[in-house]
Amino acid sequence: MTEIAIRTENLSRDFGSIKAVDGLSMEVPGGIIFGFLGPNASGKTTTINLLLGLLEPTSGRAEVLGFDTRTQASEIRTRSGALLEYPGLYEQMSAEDNLEFYGRVWSMGAAERQARVKELLAHFGLWERRRESVEKWSRGMKQKLATARALLHRPSLVFLDEPTSGLDVVAAASLRDGPGRPGCPRGRDGILDHA
């Protein structure tokens, strides 16, 4: 693990005349949970998208796990898990099949994949309903499944954008306990966006 998980230098992103991110310079050490606090439209989600290499900065630069977000975005995304604004699940598929599918995308072996899927579904209280298609699930259940997907391949860094949005108190507590428990092994990093 790199000593500094995230480094930004004057990172900026404009959308037309709007400065969504304005000269952001910071260093985030590895092995910690780091939270973004700010009102709506303050630039939190844009920053996460910049760090994942999903958006290009207008100016400035950022490194994540030692990789440049402009030129090495695929290296960053391989080593990261992300829960973004929309869960982006395959609604017609079951919860188990969703995670199985993504496990294959991450080239996880069958035994490891099955064990990890079971571990995460059980952790988030979804194991008993693993064979249901997720289209009729509540927003909170989908959020939990999407979080499980973000943690599936044991990423070095996890980005969670509004992770407790739509969750009830119990589910939110289960998620807060997650990153340091079965969800994410100790020593991993997390970045959370919270309005």
Add this chain to the structure above:
Amino acid sequence: MVAVIRKGRLLAVGHPDELRAHTGAPHVEVAGSGFNENALGLLRARPEVSAVEVQDKRLSIQLRQEMDVAPLVSLMVSAGVQVEEVRKGKAGLEEVFLTLMEEER
């Protein structure tokens, strides 16, 4: 660690306790009765106290810094206040955030 961001600009970064210490003053909530003017005046005269406010049967004391509140409780009792409950509190992150917003304006 927490970063506070507004309009794309970083306002503060640090451990929540550091941010609370920097931006949110500690306070003491007292439940009871008999919050008379004499007691309030004695509290306001203390250098550690920045503000005192009574609402219904609760007294809110804003402190300039962390301190042992036992002397304040003794002072209130000696001035005739019936103290039911005393609770020390730190600023929540929401309060820290609002303070930073105010400083930015």
